[in-house]
Amino acid sequence: MTESLGSHTLDVVRDDVERFLSEQTGRSVRVTELRQLAGGASQEAWLVDAIVEPGAERLDLVMRRDMGGVLTFATLPRSTEFAVLGAAYAGGVPVPQPYFEPASIAGKAAFFMQRVAGEAVGRRLVADPAFAAARAALPEALANALAAIHRIDYRAAGLEELLPNPRDGESAIARELERLHRELDSVDEPHPALELALRWLVRNEPPREAGTTLVHGDFRIGNVLVEGDALAAVLDWEFAHIGDPDIDVAWLCVRAWRFGNDALEAGGIAERETWLRAYERASGRSVDRERIAYLEIAGNVRWAVGALMQARRHLSGIEPSIELASLGRVSAEMEHEALRLIAARGGCA
Amino acid sequence: MSVHDRPTLAELLAAVRAYITGEVAAKNDDRRARFRALIAANVLAIAERELANAPEDARVENEWLRALGYTAGDAEARRRQLASEIRAGAYDAPDRFALAFAYAQEIVARKLAVANPKYLARG
Numbered sequence: 001m002t003e004s005l006g007s008h009t010l011d012v013v014r015d016d017v018e019r020f021l022s023e024q025t026g027r028s029v030r031v032t033e034l035r036q037l038a039g040g041a042s043q044e045a046w047l048v049d050a051i052v053e054p055g056a057e058r059l060d061l062v063m064r065r066d067m068g069g070v071l072t073f074a075t076l077p078r079s080t081e082f083a084v085l086g087a088a089y090a091g092g093v094p095v096p097q098p099y100f101e102p103a104s105i106a107g108k109a110a111f112f113m114q115r116v117a118g119e120a121v122g123r124r125l126v127a128d129p130a131f132a133a134a135r136a137a138l139p140e141a142l143a144n145a146l147a148a149i150h151r152i153d154y155r156a157a158g159l160e161e162l163l164p165n166p167r168d169g170e171s172a173i174a175r176e177l178e179r180l181h182r183e184l185d186s187v188d189e190p191h192p193a194l195e196l197a198l199r200w201l202v203r204n205e206p207p208r209e210a211g212t213t214l215v216h217g218d219f220r221i222g223n224v225l226v227e228g229d230a231l232a233a234v235l236d237w238e239f240a241h242i243g244d245p246d247i248d249v250a251w252l253c254v255r256a257w258r259f260g261n262d263a264l265e266a267g268g269i270a271e272r273e274t275w276l277r278a279y280e281r282a283s284g285r286s287v288d289r290e291r292i293a294y295l296e297i298a299g300n301v302r303w304a305v306g307a308l309m310q311a312r313r314h315l316s317g318i319e320p321s322i323e324l325a326s327l328g329r330v331s332a333e334m335e336h337e338a339l340r341l342i343a344a345r346g347g348c349a
Numbered sequence: 350m351s352v353h354d355r356p357t358l359a360e361l362l363a364a365v366r367a368y369i370t371g372e373v374a375a376k377n378d379d380r381r382a383r384f385r386a387l388i389a390a391n392v393l394a395i396a397e398r399e400l401a402n403a404p405e406d407a408r409v410e411n412e413w414l415r416a417l418g419y420t421a422g423d424a425e426a427r428r429r430q431l432a433s434e435i436r437a438g439a440y441d442a443p444d445r446f447a448l449a450f451a452y453a454q455e456i457v458a459r460k461l462a463v464a465n466p467k468y469l470a471r472g
Binding site: 181190191192193195196198199203262322323325326329330332333335336339340342343347348349 | 385388389391392395425428429431432433435436438440441442443446447449450452453454456457458460461463464465468469471472
């Protein structure tokens with residue numbers, strides 16, 4: 001995302017990575033390759049190749065590192081993301097293994113993890129013939145991974161204190177809506193369409209809870225790695241929280257994550273029912289279709305507000321970026337989709 | 350007519366967009382840099398469409414805001430008033446909600462016609 005990375009910055013980062021890795025391994029570590037990877041609109045991802053001496057042992061790592069500016073009010077600090085990743089790894093979720101401990105690299109919070117091979121780019125995963133077999137296998141693989149996430153004993157893993165939690169007597173959905181209102185206010189620009197959608201969501205909140213689990217918070221095509229025909233890893237845990245598992249189930253169905261393959265409503269790779277049934281089989285829990293439809297509308301509002309906030313990171317000067325700037329005008333797509341879905345459901349507040 | 354000579358504002362934007370697409374993006378070997386150049390070209394296309402549509406967009410929104418009862422202040426102030434009244438529940442009655450909803454659909458369609466007309470065509 002960084003528009004240009006001066007060689008000075010690169011040297012400072014390299015020196016500090018070598019210092020940290022040498023401390024952690026108790027040996028001499030030399031970085032042989034260091035470059036920023038594409039993607040990652042909210043934090044940096046770096047490829048780090050290093051040699052550990054003596055022994056010439058290779059370390060193939062990815063470093064996740066803070067960017068300027070907070071993405072949304074729900075973004076976790078890197079150290080917490082590190083802990084969640086550890087719990088997911090221990091729980092058998094396909095994730096990159098987190099290594100060492102949370103770090104500070106050249107003044108920004110960071111952590112290191114295993115480098116997992118695979119394709120994450122959404123528009124390739126939904127359209128490239130090379131991934132046809134993967135697309136057939138993904139509903140079940142994604143369902144198994146998501147069910148494993150929702151089964152994690154988050155209390156035993158020590159995540160209850162680290163992660164955002166619904167307050168006593170407050171539903172996870174009500175908390176989500178309250179946060180969306182605050183985030184929209186922070187943008188300081190009137191959005192009558194989003195206000196209407198939020199008003200509809202407030203007045204039509206489904207009564208029943210689907211339970212309380214660890215929620216990934218950004219489980220979708222674009223945030224998973226696919227290698228060959230298989231799901232290799234679930235990435236981007238910075239929105240993890242304790243809440244309603246249906247939020248994850250519905251988020252995969254939000255139109256933006258179909259990457260243009262509109263007809264396949266589950267992430268551009270499967271029919272919605274195929275996905276929901278796969279998740280029901282994997283989790284042993286039946287999913288209320290009405291709640292998913294409701295949470296899909298909430299998901300569109302969430303990404304509409306998220307895109308506005310991303311643009312503010314550019315506008316505030318914290319993170320100058322043409323890509324972030326352009327997201328301010330992407331928000332209308334989710335406004336359009338939210339209104340379309342509400343109209344299809346009768347449209348009354 | 351503008352006091353300025355040609356190229357017009359629209360023609361300047363189109364020229365920069367053609368340069369970015371044809372030179373900067375096409376001849377850049379760095380995938381990330383090429384990706385950002387294409388985003389920049391798309392941003393210029395948005396600016397060109399906004400320039401063409403702005404007078405009609407403003408006229409239509411003004412009519413809608415008047416129809417909803419907002420006559421004082423500039424468009425931004427009236428939009429703000431509408432947004433806060435929707436949140437406060439002033440549009441909960443079915444006929445009021447339908448009216449504000451129709452306004453929102455019209456404005457969002459106009460925003461998309463500038464931001465991403467292909468998305469709008471997908472329905």
